[in-house]
Amino acid sequence: MLAVKNLTTAAARYAPTALVAVRVGAAAMPVTAPQSFAAAAIKSAASLARATPSTTTTTAVCTLRGFAASAGQSSVRRAFSAEAATATATAAKEAAPKAAESWWTSAKFWGGAGAAAAWGMTGSAIYDAFNAGPELISLNMTGVLIVYSSLFARWAWIVEPRNLALCVCHVSNVGAQLNQLRRAMEYKWNNGQEAEVKEMGTKSAGALAALGALVMAGPTLRNALSNAGLGPVSSFAASPAGPFTVHFWAPMSKWLISGASMMDLNRPTDKISLPQYSALTLTGLFFMRYSLLVTPVNYVLCSVNIALFGSSAWHLGRKVKADYIDKK
Structure with missing residues (x-):
């Protein structure tokens, strides 16, 4: 659970969008080993960094890679999977275009x-x-x-x-x-x-x-x-x-x-x-x-x-x- 906390804290600190990418990646990519899951999460965040390059996003990816080395516990997969459905729904809601406010x-x-x-x-x-x-x-x-x-x-x-x-x-x-x-x-x-x-x-x-x-x-x-x-x-x-x-x-x-x-x-x-x-x-x-x-x-x-x-x-x-x- 320490690895989960470290991953979450780092992403939230440096780039909230990277945290969403990590959580969505956990739900979308089947993983059989904790190390593979950590790599998949980092890959998802790195894709976001390439799509929307910025100093904060790149820093978040680098920090996540460092924490991923300690993500050997099987609890990583379980913890992120539990949050994946909620994170996916939240990301979809935020990405949906907002209706223009009426003058009335x-x-x-x-x-x-x-x-x-x-x-x-x-x-x-x-x-x-x-x-x-x-x-x-x-x-x-x-x-x-x-x-x-x-x-x-x-x-x-x-x-x-x-x-x-x-x-x-x-x-x-x-x-x-x-x-x-x-x-x-x-x-x-x-x-x-x-x-x-x-x-x-x-x-x-x-x-x-x-x-x-x-x-x-x-x-x-x-x-x-x-x-x-x-x-x-x-x-x-x-x-x-x-x-x-x-x-x-x-x-x-x-x-x-x-x-x-x-x-x-x-x-x-x-x-x-x-x-x-x-x-x-x-x-x-x-x-x-x-x-x-x-x-x-x-x-x-x-x-x-x-x-x-x-x-x-x-x-x-x-x-x-x-x-x-x-x-x-």
Whole structure:
């Protein structure tokens, strides 16, 4: 058995493909003596080396030849033969061509589409900074977008598969929305609305302090609830997409966007940003599918994007109708 272990270890160390060749050779070539079996195994590995020459494969063959000299025990044949059927099936499975992944089931496709749509939202903030007056900026929506993009930048970094394009997009959007917030606050301050600006600053500071306290206490609370034996509550607390993870709070921040749109369904069309709501509509459309293809699967994210798509499409339709249809 020592010879078997040495042969297996050497092949696995230097070239896993050579190990497969040795095992398949054991099943395919009838051998009457251990030495003949060792020679047959080496011959099989050497054939692989000639077919796919590489330093690692050649090294594996040379090492196997050295170990083969000690392969005099009859247990060599028995041990390799026992593994031969499994090895043959595994090799055949690995060699079989894999079916091409459909775009419909590709997380990378939908993640890329979602990132492109999200870049539209970032671009709309930059566009509005140069082409729209600060009086058109919605402070409520801008504040929500800052929180939303901060959470989704983190989510895009840790979700599987990782979405770097989406992460960079949301980091950029945080910067763009902060600039919009600055413009709106300066406009209000310069137009005699100092009290409103101060009140908003106080509320923001309180919200940030509360958020920081919750983040610090999060791990302790999660462990306590997970181990409390409260049935569904404990299971939900320990879930990989539960309330103590960004997988939960990123979609919840998106509910704020959908809620802001739904609560303002009759907003004057001259205060609706066409680029912003175009981006939000496409984001909702793409993320409805993307949320079901990532790990962990995120049903909360799916549901909120259905709502986001509906509310944003409503505003977008009103804007297009007012600016391009009714004016004709």
